Amino acid sequence: MLWETIIGMEIHAELETKSKIFCSCPTEFGAPPNHHTCPICLGLPGTLPVMNQEVITLAIKAGLALNCEINLYSKMDRKNYFYPDLPKAYQISQYDLPICKDGWIEIDVEGEKKEIRINRIHIEEDAGKLIHLEDEPNSLIDYNRVGVPLIEIVSEADLRSPKEAVAYVKALKAILEYAGISDCRMEQGSLRCDANISVRNHGQKELNSKVEIKNMNSFKELLKAMEKEEKRQLELYQFGEGHKVIQETRRWDSGKGRTIPMRSKEDAHDYRYFPEPDLKPIILQEAMVKEIGDTLPELPHEKTIRFKGDYGLTDKELEILVGDKALATFYEATVAKAGEPKAVANWVLGDLLRLLKEKEIDSYAIPVEPETLGSLIQLVDEGRISGKIAKEVFEEMFYTGKKPLEIIEEKGLKQISGEAELEAIIDKVLASNPQSVEDFRDGKKQALGYLMGQVMKETGGQANPKTAKELLEGKLSS
Amino acid sequence: MTITIDAIKSAIEGGERLTEEIILQFYKRIEEREPEVNGFLTLCRDEALERARSIDQKRKKGEKLGRLAGVPVAIKDNISTDGMKTTCASRMLEDYIPPYDATVIKKLWDEDAIIIGKTNMDEFAMGSSNENSAFKVTSNPWDTKRVPGGSSGGSAAVVAAEMSVMSLGSDTGGSIRQPAAFCGVVGLKPTYGLVSRFGLIAFASSLDQIGPITRTVKDSAISLEVLQGHDPMDSTSYKGEASSYLESLEKGVKGLRMAVPKEFFHTKGLDPEIADSIRASIERYERLGAIVEEVSLPLMEESLAAYYLISSAEASSNLARFDGVRYGYRTKEYEKIEELMEKSRSEAFGKEVKRRIMMGTYALSSGYYDAYYNKAQKLRKIISLQYQEIFKDYDLIISPTTPILPFLKGEKTNDPLEMYLGDIYTININLAELPALSMPCGFSKEGLPIGLQLIGNHYSEATLLRAAHQLEQEIGLKSPIRKEEV
Amino acid sequence: MKISKEEVHYIAKLAKLHLTEEEADKMTEDFEKILSNFDAIRGVDVEGIMGETFKTTEAPHLRKDEERVFEDKKKLFQNTLDLKEGYIKVPKIIE
Numbered sequence A: 001m002l003w004e005t006i007i008g009m010e011i012h013a014e015l016e017t018k019s020k021i022f023c024s025c026p027t028e029f030g031a032p033p034n035h036h037t038c039p040i041c042l043g044l045p046g047t048l049p050v051m052n053q054e055v056i057t058l059a060i061k062a063g064l065a066l067n068c069e070i071n072l073y074s075k076m077d078r079k080n081y082f083y084p085d086l087p088k089a090y091q092i093s094q095y096d097l098p099i100c101k102d103g104w105i106e107i108d109v110e111g112e113k114k115e116i117r118i119n120r121i122h123i124e125e126d127a128g129k130l131i132h133l134e135d136e137p138n139s140l141i142d143y144n145r146v147g148v149p150l151i152e153i154v155s156e157a158d159l160r161s162p163k164e165a166v167a168y169v170k171a172l173k174a175i176l177e178y179a180g181i182s183d184c185r186m187e188q189g190s191l192r193c194d195a196n197i198s199v200r201n202h203g204q205k206e207l208n209s210k211v212e213i214k215n216m217n218s219f220k221e222l223l224k225a226m227e228k229e230e231k232r233q234l235e236l237y238q239f240g241e242g243h244k245v246i247q248e249t250r251r252w253d254s255g256k257g258r259t260i261p262m263r264s265k266e267d268a269h270d271y272r273y274f275p276e277p278d279l280k281p282i283i284l285q286e287a288m289v290k291e292i293g294d295t296l297p298e299l300p301h302e303k304t305i306r307f308k309g310d311y312g313l314t315d316k317e318l319e320i321l322v323g324d325k326a327l328a329t330f331y332e333a334t335v336a337k338a339g340e341p342k343a344v345a346n347w348v349l350g351d352l353l354r355l356l357k358e359k360e361i362d363s364y365a366i367p368v369e370p371e372t373l374g375s376l377i378q379l380v381d382e383g384r385i386s387g388k389i390a391k392e393v394f395e396e397m398f399y400t401g402k403k404p405l406e407i408i409e410e411k412g413l414k415q416i417s418g419e420a421e422l423e424a425i426i427d428k429v430l431a432s433n434p435q436s437v438e439d440f441r442d443g444k445k446q447a448l449g450y451l452m453g454q455v456m457k458e459t460g461g462q463a464n465p466k467t468a469k470e471l472l473e474g475k476l477s478s
Numbered sequence B: 001m002t003i004t005i006d007a008i009k010s011a012i013e014g015g016e017r018l019t020e021e022i023i024l025q026f027y028k029r030i031e032e033r034e035p036e037v038n039g040f041l042t043l044c045r046d047e048a049l050e051r052a053r054s055i056d057q058k059r060k061k062g063e064k065l066g067r068l069a070g071v072p073v074a075i076k077d078n079i080s081t082d083g084m085k086t087t088c089a090s091r092m093l094e095d096y097i098p099p100y101d102a103t104v105i106k107k108l109w110d111e112d113a114i115i116i117g118k119t120n121m122d123e124f125a126m127g128s129s130n131e132n133s134a135f136k137v138t139s140n141p142w143d144t145k146r147v148p149g150g151s152s153g154g155s156a157a158v159v160a161a162e163m164s165v166m167s168l169g170s171d172t173g174g175s176i177r178q179p180a181a182f183c184g185v186v187g188l189k190p191t192y193g194l195v196s197r198f199g200l201i202a203f204a205s206s207l208d209q210i211g212p213i214t215r216t217v218k219d220s221a222i223s224l225e226v227l228q229g230h231d232p233m234d235s236t237s238y239k240g241e242a243s244s245y246l247e248s249l250e251k252g253v254k255g256l257r258m259a260v261p262k263e264f265f266h267t268k269g270l271d272p273e274i275a276d277s278i279r280a281s282i283e284r285y286e287r288l289g290a291i292v293e294e295v296s297l298p299l300m301e302e303s304l305a306a307y308y309l310i311s312s313a314e315a316s317s318n319l320a321r322f323d324g325v326r327y328g329y330r331t332k333e334y335e336k337i338e339e340l341m342e343k344s345r346s347e348a349f350g351k352e353v354k355r356r357i358m359m360g361t362y363a364l365s366s367g368y369y370d371a372y373y374n375k376a377q378k379l380r381k382i383i384s385l386q387y388q389e390i391f392k393d394y395d396l397i398i399s400p401t402t403p404i405l406p407f408l409k410g411e412k413t414n415d416p417l418e419m420y421l422g423d424i425y426t427i428n429i430n431l432a433e434l435p436a437l438s439m440p441c442g443f444s445k446e447g448l449p450i451g452l453q454l455i456g457n458h459y460s461e462a463t464l465l466r467a468a469h470q471l472e473q474e475i476g477l478k479s480p481i482r483k484e485e486v
Numbered sequence C: 001m002k003i004s005k006e007e008v009h010y011i012a013k014l015a016k017l018h019l020t021e022e023e024a025d026k027m028t029e030d031f032e033k034i035l036s037n038f039d040a041i042r043g044v045d046v047e048g049i050m051g052e053t054f055k056t057t058e059a060p061h062l063r064k065d066e067e068r069v070f071e072d073k074k075k076l077f078q079n080t081l082d083l084k085e086g087y088i089k090v091p092k093i094i095e
């Protein structure tokens, strides 16, 4: 039997504002507990919300970037439920009139393009953070995050595999980053995804019970969680226990590598939404929306087209580079300095990405300046250092932030270009490798490579490869 | 001469009296009257006297004094005062001390007013008699066996008993006007949004409005000039120009068009003494040159339903934050956090509060939203449009404030519905976001005050106050409690 | 409109209120009385009336995106029942 997986995503993205949605507390991440709080975001009695205008602007931007229709009349509603991370016992959100609706984005899974529809984008406030202590009868609350502005982007259930789900979130993340809507740092929780997943027989019209999965904090986790849940449901259906797939919320436990039902959601939830009486409706003018649209910067798909045309990069290179705004920005700045788009791509996608991964550094915190990498590439280009040495220099640059020339100087990595000096070394190499010399003269041209290697070895890699090769060839053919 | 804002201000400015002496005199009066009236929940004698001395210093140095210099003000205990307990007369907030001042409190400080204490009220402003306070029942100063009305009963009683010159109340469905009527003082509910709600502990956000309770209409005008104005902390606050009311107070009512809704006089349960007194006032207005005409404004019983559904729904959400987790009352014994919340709320909220939370939760719960809350909102719109229709042809509407005279304590506590019916003349005004004022217009044979309600169009407080002032002068009501000169 | 005691208990649960059986009985009785009165509202013709657009006469009041810190943290948390190293300590919450 053929099975089909149906996935819809709900993405919460923190908006890149300086202050919270309804009060002036900073939104900055990493402050001491409860430091970014005030009577308003703590929901103290008598306080009132006042909407941050930047929230409206960013939400509209998101809508436009995701091809949505902007509702010129929308409103805020209260979603009522008791939970200690919610100091007012209601979340100010949008219910039946969200600010944006009916959008779409294009995703690309292994070369296959697909359009994913977006049902709606609404504005809401974030909740606080609960910390559960092991073996202690208490939990701790940090309200720094409460009232940080969010947009919730709800997709249609158009995704058909865990891979598509990942591609969708990646595409969305790139767009939000490019448009300056959210910094999308998944590890800090500024981009969070929940997924609704169900499986059904191929050709079956109606949907089976869907399960909501929460707490997937990276693309890797998202993929794993989706695959695990897909498998769990499939197995239940295949073993005639389909009734055990119930509509519920499950938490992804990355440590245990499985999804676990969430107990707090046992209560039938009745959120008793009603229009927020403390805020007036959001009434927008067409002209204002257009003005905001005009400020949208180049978006990923536009960048892909431009990079392809200007720099001649491959699809794979483009996917990685454009998919990461910080990396793309770094790439372009480096090309501006050094030219050589291909060489820069090799550096950025090669050594740089490898080191970032090894050291678990995010691309927005690249410790190398585009100018320094540019000048390193120029040094290689001018033949002043070899590619091999350049790699060594780059690592040093990465760790210390020093300039390439500085490193070369310090480590004595300067290239030996002096002919006399090189000639002496070459003579020595030829003398100690008579067999190779003979091979070469017998027509085995690959012996040249071996001899070049020996020269480089002898010079500790510092020989100017071009000069050395010319000299070597000269000597062999004489 | 009765104690008024003007009298106090000029006594201080002219150097006849020290602010400190005046405030001491009020505390002396409180000592005498409070044991019987029970209007205050908190007194702040030391702070008030210190404040008074600082105003005397200010005067000595020749600095300009504020518009309420030295005027004692009592604050309803649901308005947040920085550093001073704000309990909403609930066990839930028995020890709660706000870390900030409500916008209206800041405005009072800016004008050199002196806050003398916080007043009793129905718990979370839900009630019409002050019998729903968790701490005490305030008495009507005119007859201490009777209730002062509610929910701003304490605020009205302390002004009536001359323990304060001015007080702040809040009005969600009549909570300023009804106790003002019961206590024979002037209570003003401004247009929704004219006075900032920031710092007012919400009962029903779309209906709540802060307003002054004073002994004279002129004091009400002065108070409103101080309290009003756009507040960037309140999104529903009015952005228009702030008007001045004093200058037009003496302009007279000649040619003013006043509407009397005939249905208001056919309400079952309207006390004939009240009806007579209002009719007498209407005749006075005619003598003063106003054009008074009868109109039809059906008082729908449905509007009472709309009011209770909307206010309870909003209250159920506004009061959800009180769960014993962060601050406020916490139950002694619990295992899980759910139990903590449930028990804390059940133990700390009074009967009426619980009833309204239940009703509001029901009205909002899935399956009933459209039938109740949504429908009520639409009805609200219809009511508003009806009033707009009348204001096309008239400047003001005259009506009784309440259908009944101050009742005896304990007389109506058993039937919530009967209690709700007492709000029939006042709730529509909140639903339609209109301004209205209640002023004394006479007394019953038993000597109980009767309140007349004037209703104006949005932001027409100037007309409202002018008409009220003219009637007040014409009636020349004296305060029979005690005539004391400052 | 009839309301059952079970319904009253369900509403109480939603509202995080605990009612004793006696209280639930009384509440059911009160509810019936109040609601039967309120049912009048169901008959009102509201065709074509937009309830939610009640306050649309004025443009929404928006705040500039500017930071301001509430400095006096001691005062801010003066009512907090249990504070531990800056965190608000509460009984264990199970997810």
Ligand SMILES: [Mg+2]
Binding pocket: A093, A124, A152
């Ligand atoms: Mg949400």
Ligand SMILES: [Zn+2]
Binding pocket: A020, A023, A024, A025, A036, A037, A038, A039, A040, A041, A042, A147
């Ligand atoms: Zn804040």
